[in-house]
Amino acid sequence: xxxxxxxxxxxxxxSHKKALMRNMAAQIFEHKQIKTTEAKAKELRGYxxxxxxxxxxxxxxxxxxxxxxxxxxxxxxxLFEEIAPVYETRNGGYTRIIKLGRRKxxxxxxxxxQLVDFEAGSETVKKEKKTKDAKKEKTAKDKAPVxxxxxxxxxxxxxxxxxxxPEKTEEKKETE
Numbered sequence: 001x002x003x004x005x006x007x008x009x010x011x012x013x014x015s016h017k018k019a020l021m022r023n024m025a026a027q028i029f030e031h032k033q034i035k036t037t038e039a040k041a042k043e044l045r046g047y048x049x050x051x052x053x054x055x056x057x058x059x060x061x062x063x064x065x066x067x068x069x070x071x072x073x074x075x076x077x078x079l080f081e082e083i084a085p086v087y088e089t090r091n092g093g094y095t096r097i098i099k100l101g102r103r104k105x106x107x108x109x110x111x112x113x114q115l116v117d118f119e120a121g122s123e124t125v126k127k128e129k130k131t132k133d134a135k136k137e138k139t140a141k142d143k144a145p146v147x148x149x150x151x152x153x154x155x156x157x158x159x160x161x162x163x164x165x166p167e168k169t170e171e172k173k174e175t176e
Contacts, residue, residue, distance in 0.1 A: 007043060020040070024040065025048055028044070029051075029078060035100070035112050038097070048095050051079060052094045055083060066080070086118070093116065095114065095115060100112060
């Protein structure tokens with residue numbers, strides 16, 4: 001029986017799970033969001049929240065505790081200098097889990113876990129429900145601009161030879 005055994009084993013040995021959590025925590029601090037399964041994201045949330053709390057306290061002892069877990073000086077430095085000041089007034093809830101749906105191969109529930117109050121760069125996570133109507137609208141929208149672009153391209157192509165012909169004749173005159 002698992003009396004007083006907290007957390008999900010994730011089908012791994014304790015050393016494998018520890019290494020997984022270290023790597024995922026380092027990646028979320030580096031990229032501000034990562035895509036993973038729902039079980040891993042829920043388990044990772046506690047580790048990330050604890051590390052951000054260490055960074056908010058900012059003492060040498062807490063920096064050493066964070067380094068003991070992450071084992072990467074650059075990540076620890078960015079955690080203490082860039083990420084912690086953003087959460088100075090927040091009392092928890094530093095991460096957000098967004099469900100994306102099921103993975104095609106094995107049907108696992110895929111999510112994005114991201115740090116709250118951070119832009120994830122150019123990548124934005126949009127939750128879209130795939131329906132037949134949405135697919136039809138999307139294909140209709142994709143086809144319409146292509147026709148307009150082709151028409152615009154044909155107008156510019158018609159103008160280009162006319163503009164380039166006098167230049168060629170001038171060059172020929174100069175060489176003669």
